[in-house]
Amino acid sequence: MTELAAPLALPRRDPALIEYLQQRRSAPAQALAAPGPSAADLDAILSIGLRTPDHGKLFPWRLVVLTPDTRAALSHALSPLADDQPDPDKARAVLAKLTAPPVTIMVVSTPVRDHKVPVWEQELSAGALAMNLSHAAFAHGFSASWITDWYAYDPRALSLFGIGEDERIAGFIHIGTLETPPLERPRPDPDRHVAVR
């Protein structure tokens, strides 16, 4: 853990950042293609991801960069498990989301049990980390997709991914480049989802 007392910059209005946040849109994972982040870009994306709020400095998460070779092997091993899913053909088809993208980061929630910080808050932090990784990927000029899919829940799949008893997969952050811009999707009506009291 780094303990630094150096002052950080105060926020300043940043129209480009506002525009990015207003337009950010996930990519379809299977459409993510090369180029992906360079090794230096990936290091920066991971560092930004790790700079995520968490109650109590527990850092209750870990990241695993799944290389293309590892993902190909995992997809091969997961394929027979798809037979036990409610829709085996679809379950097999979505494995393409695991193998197509140039870069994939697995976000694992590793909450500390029996701690005064509730597990719920620690799990929220894993979600925030996933979102930060996604923002970092976009900031470096790539598109990203945060997905889970059935293999984030199947016990035998979890063992293939090396997930421990007390851990959960918060998601896979797939990163790459889209050939065509994504279409907007329906967004919530602020009148229904925001209250002022």
Ligand SMILES: Cc1cc2nc3c(=O)[nH]c(=O)nc-3n(C[C@H](O)[C@H](O)[C@H](O)COP(=O)(O)O)c2cc1C
């Ligand atoms: C925790 C989480 C899990 C998700 N799991 C899946 C999934 O299993 N399959 C899928 O197609 N999309 C999954 N998604 C992605 C969403 O379906 C969708 O692409 C995304 O919310 C689009 O949001 P955006 O347009 O604001 O980027 C998941 C998203 C989140 C946050």
